[in-house]
Every structure is written in C-alpha cells, then in structure tokens.
Amino acid sequence: MTREVHHYIGGDTVSGTSNRFGDVYNPAEGAVQARVALATRDEVTKAIDVAAAAQPKWAATNPQRRARILGKFVELIRENMDELAALLSSEHGKVLADAKGDIERGLDVLEFAMGAPHLLKGEYSDSVGTGIDTYSMRQPLGVVAGITPFNFPAMIPLWKLGPAIAAGNAFILKPSERCPSVPFRLAELASEAGLPDGIFNVVNGDRTAVDALMEDPRVRAYGFVGSTPIAQSIFSRAAELGKRAQCFGGAKNHCIIMPDADLDQVADALVGAAYGSAGERCMALSVALPVGKETADVLVEKLTERIANLKVGAYDDPNADYGPLVGRDALDRVRRYIGEGVDAGAELVVDGRDLVVPGHEAGFFIGPSLFDNVTADMSIYTDEIFGPVLCIVRVSDYEEALKLVNDHEYGNGVAIMTNNGGAARDFAARVQVGMVGINVPIPVPIGYYTFGGWKASGFGDLNQHGPDAFRFYTKTKTVTERWPSEPSTGAKFIMPLGDQS
Numbered sequence: 001m002t003r004e005v006h007h008y009i010g011g012d013t014v015s016g017t018s019n020r021f022g023d024v025y026n027p028a029e030g031a032v033q034a035r036v037a038l039a040t041r042d043e044v045t046k047a048i049d050v051a052a053a054a055q056p057k058w059a060a061t062n063p064q065r066r067a068r069i070l071g072k073f074v075e076l077i078r079e080n081m082d083e084l085a086a087l088l089s090s091e092h093g094k095v096l097a098d099a100k101g102d103i104e105r106g107l108d109v110l111e112f113a114m115g116a117p118h119l120l121k122g123e124y125s126d127s128v129g130t131g132i133d134t135y136s137m138r139q140p141l142g143v144v145a146g147i148t149p150f151n152f153p154a155m156i157p158l159w160k161l162g163p164a165i166a167a168g169n170a171f172i173l174k175p176s177e178r179c180p181s182v183p184f185r186l187a188e189l190a191s192e193a194g195l196p197d198g199i200f201n202v203v204n205g206d207r208t209a210v211d212a213l214m215e216d217p218r219v220r221a222y223g224f225v226g227s228t229p230i231a232q233s234i235f236s237r238a239a240e241l242g243k244r245a246q247c248f249g250g251a252k253n254h255c256i257i258m259p260d261a262d263l264d265q266v267a268d269a270l271v272g273a274a275y276g277s278a279g280e281r282c283m284a285l286s287v288a289l290p291v292g293k294e295t296a297d298v299l300v301e302k303l304t305e306r307i308a309n310l311k312v313g314a315y316d317d318p319n320a321d322y323g324p325l326v327g328r329d330a331l332d333r334v335r336r337y338i339g340e341g342v343d344a345g346a347e348l349v350v351d352g353r354d355l356v357v358p359g360h361e362a363g364f365f366i367g368p369s370l371f372d373n374v375t376a377d378m379s380i381y382t383d384e385i386f387g388p389v390l391c392i393v394r395v396s397d398y399e400e401a402l403k404l405v406n407d408h409e410y411g412n413g414v415a416i417m418t419n420n421g422g423a424a425r426d427f428a429a430r431v432q433v434g435m436v437g438i439n440v441p442i443p444v445p446i447g448y449y450t451f452g453g454w455k456a457s458g459f460g461d462l463n464q465h466g467p468d469a470f471r472f473y474t475k476t477k478t479v480t481e482r483w484p485s486e487p488s489t490g491a492k493f494i495m496p497l498g499d500q501s
C-alpha cells in the first residue's frame with residue numbers, strides 16, 4: 001500500500017478527511033512513492049483552534065525555558081540526521097550531502113533563535129518625566145503561519161519555526177506538497193524535545209489550506225517562500241486583511257567576472273553554484289557576466305572542461321554532484337526554456353537535455369547546460385528557469401554588467417569575482433540586490449544576519465532569520481509608567497512633554 005503523509009496537529013498525527021491527495025514522487029525513479037493528504041478548510045480551522053488554545057501558556061513560559069526546548073530539538077535533529085537527510089533526498093532528489101546541508105542551515109537558525117532571552121529584551125529609560133519611566137517589550141503575535149517551497153524542505157520551515165516559537169507564538173506550517181515528510185518528522189521531533197502540543201502544527205495541502213490560513217482572523221502573520229506570483233499575491237492579501245507578511249519569491253542571480261579574477265577559481269565556483277542541487281536553489285547562480293572578450297573566451301573553455309566531468313546521479317550515489325529535478329513538470333519547463341534559448345539565437349555550448357542516468361531511466365534527470373552569447377531580451381535571461389542552466393552574457397565593461405544586474409526584475413543574490421578591492425567596494429555599494437558575494441558565489445548569510453532579496457525577490461520590510469525574524473514575529477509594546485508619590489496638581493490639557501510633565 002502507498003505510504004501516506006497526514007497532518008500533525010496538537011502533538012499528534014491527524015488523518016486527513018478530504019479524500020484529496022497529492023502525489024509525492026521519488027524523482028530519481030520518476031515514480032510515486034507516497035501520497036499526501038490535502039487539508040480541508042475545517043482541518044485548517046482545527047489546527048488554528050489548537051494553536052490558539054496552546055499559545056497563551058507558551059507565551060507566558062520563561063523564554064529561557066523555551067530556548068532549552070529548542071536546544072533539545074536541535075540535538076534530536078542532529079541525532080536523526082541520516083534518516084532525515086535520506087527522507088529529504090528521496091522526495092526532493094538532492095544528493096545526501098546537500099540534504100544534510102539543507103538541514104544544517106536550518107539548525108543554524110534554530111541555534112540563533114535559542115538567543116531569544118536576549119533578543120526579546122526591550123528598552124528602558126528612567127525619568128523621562130518627573131517620576132515617569134518608559135520601557136518597551138516585545139510580545140508574540142499569537143498564531144502565525146509559514147508557507148514554504150519544495151526546494152529546502154527542512155531549512156526554510158526551520159527558518160520560520162525557530163524564531164516564531166522562540167518568541168512565544170504558536171506556529172502552523174503549510175509545507176510544499178511535493179516534499180511533506182521531513183516537515184512532518186520535524187514536528188514529531190519537536191514534540192519529543194518537549195515542545196507543548198499545539199505550538200508546532202503541520203497542515204499539508206494546497207491552495208485551499210493556504211486560503212483557510214489567510215482568512216482566519218486569528219492567524220496574524222505569514223512567512224511565505226516560493227515563486228514570485230504567489231509571494232506577491234499572499235503579500236497583497238495579507239495587507240488587505242490588515243495582517244503581517246514577509247514573502248520571498250524567485251530569483252535570477254548574476255555573477256560579474258572581472259578580467260583580473262582567477263578564472264580557475266571562478267569556473268569552480270560557477271559550476272558548483274549553477275548546477276548544485278540541479279539549479280533548484282533561489283541562490284543558484286544562473287547568469288555569468290564576464291567582462292571583456294578574453295575573460296569570456298577563457299571562462300567558456302574552463303566551464304566546458306569542468307561540466308564534462310560533472311556526474312549526475314541518484315541521491316544515494318556518493319559520486320553524484322547533483323540529482324534529478326523535483327518533477328516531470330520541472331523537467332518539461334527546463335527543457336522548454338533550453339529550446340527557447342536555441343530558437344532565440346543563443347549558442348548552446350553544452351546541451352544537457354538528453355541525459356539518461358543508467359538504472360534510473362524514468363528519473364527526472366537533466367544534464368548541465370551552458371549557453372553563450374545570451375542577450376537580455378531572451379526568456380532564458382529574463383525568467384527564472386530553476387534548473388541546471390547557466391547563461392553567459394558577454395559584456396564589455398563593469399558598468400554594463402552592473403546595469404544589467406540592476407535592471408533585472410529579480411534581486412535576490414549576486415556575486416562579483418575580482419582581485420580589485422575598489423571595484424568590489426563600488427559593487428557592494430551600488431548593486432540593487434539583497435545578498436551580495438565578493439568572491440563568494442552563493443552568499444547565503446549566516447543565521448545571525450538576515451536573508452532576503454530585493455525587487456521581485458522579496459515583499460515586506462523585514463528579512464528572514466537574524467534579528468529581523470524576531471522583529472517580524474513580535475509586536476512592540478511601549479509602557480510609560482508613573483508611581484504617584486505626591487498629591488495631584490490638577491488636570492492637564494496639553495500634550496505630555498517629556499522634559500516637563
């Protein structure tokens with residue numbers, strides 16, 4: 001019988017009743033390995049009921065105690081790393097080492113969130129007026145939700161969960177229906193770590209579940225990560241409903257290669273950043289901008305040599321550099337874009353479309369592709385392909401490269417490869433992108449900084465993880481207090497003034 005993944009509500013598995021299921025594939029085999037229950041509105045409401053009932057007690061729990069539970073949770077995730085990575089890889093397709101990286105980057109943020117006792121501290125000013133003091137405190141929002149994509153089934157749910165619950169909220173996760181098993185296991189492990197029932201709930205589902213989460217007035221904030229059109233629509237919807245949202249979308253990350261860069265290092269960096277995880281990363285580098293003809297010619301040669309040595313294989317093949325795409329639809333989309341690039345006149349230097357992995361003929365594999373002489377009007381340049389395709393756009397100077405980056409619709413990540421400190425400094429100051437790498441191809445900030453793109457890559461004022469996450473998941477309350485020690489001098493009718501009242 002096909003394995004089924006259901007919901008995790010109130011500290012227990014709750015079987016879905018909709019009789020609607022999504023298929024969960026093993027992308028290396030191209031076959032369905034499980035099915036996931038798609039929640040009804042009532043099931044989502046039940047999760048919100050449970051979360052709302054559990055949250056006040058959790059919010060009143062000493063933050064250090066909350067942090068200790070997170071610490072135990074971190075420990076349990078590490079103890080179960082092999083099992084979690086295998087589960088993650090089997091549904092996503094990424095190789096095991098990369099799946100462990102996915103989980104580790106999630107733990108990075110849980111560990112940061114353990115600093116809640118410090119991060120939640122308010123400010124205090126005494127004697128703002130005669131006998132009057134003012135202090136501020138950060139309070140949780142109540143019930144908050146995370147809606148997450150398929151491509152980091154552990155990391156992104158943990159980025160949302162950690163700060164949200166450390167701050168005293170109850171959290172409902174609606175993970176991607178393509179990779180539901182790891183989020184479910186994480187919820188089980190959180191219970192085992194001592195998290196009270198109802199503080200971390202997982203409802204699986206599709207748009208019906210998201211709509212139910214949006215429409216319930218008790219859910220106060222949404223941390224969304226996924227494609228740009230959905231990010232934008234959830235952000236607008238939340239604003240209409242007077243709720244808080246931070247919504248992170250798609251990307252097209254550029255890398256400028258200056259003529260003084262070490263091109264062997266650059267080629268190694270680009271191959272890893274463009275093709276790792278089959279390009280299914282929002283921080284994947286998908287456009288290279290070599291400055292000058294010689295830089296471009298040498299770079300294409302070095303990339304071509306390295307691509308020939310890449311190994312594509314199933315997630316449990318220890319020699320594989322990357323695995324299959326997540327689904328048949330993704331494979332069709334990437335192949336379609338490559339066809340469009342060829343039709344538009346780009347030079348397809350390496351064509352990965354027909355790759356077959358022996359023993360995995362039905363898997364959703366695609367080889368690495370490299371385009372040269374791409375121009376800014378081509379769909380392979382304008383659109384997020386989300387596959388192992390690297391486009392080279394030749395530029396004559398740094399200003400032309402910078403303009404391309406700044407004019408692009410997306411602004412998630414970017415890199416410059418150079419030995420020129422002046423160029424790098426100018427680049428960091430003027431580039432219109434949220435996360436910048438200087439000789440670092442995938443500049444994903446560490447958990448105690450914040451992560452977020454600009455332009456169509458991110459909607460909302462606050463970023464993910466780091467101090468912003470605590471600001472996002474809390475409200476500030478400011479208290480002005482006076483303890484009367486002298487008799488009243490009568491009513492006052494002017495605005496209280498700090499230094500005179």
Ligand code: NAD
Nearest residue numbers: 147148149150175176207210226227230248249250251282
């Ligand atoms: P997706 O937009 O298809 O799905 C994301 C989530 O939204 C899933 O939980 C899905 O069930 C839900 N969803 C889908 N359609 C919906 C609808 N109509 N209404 C409400 N909810 C809906 O994205 P995906 O394919 O899972 O993930 C890949 C995308 O995520 C890429 O564009 C990638 O760049 C982006 N991404 C961005 C970041 C970032 O931080 N900027 C990080 C990772 C992934």
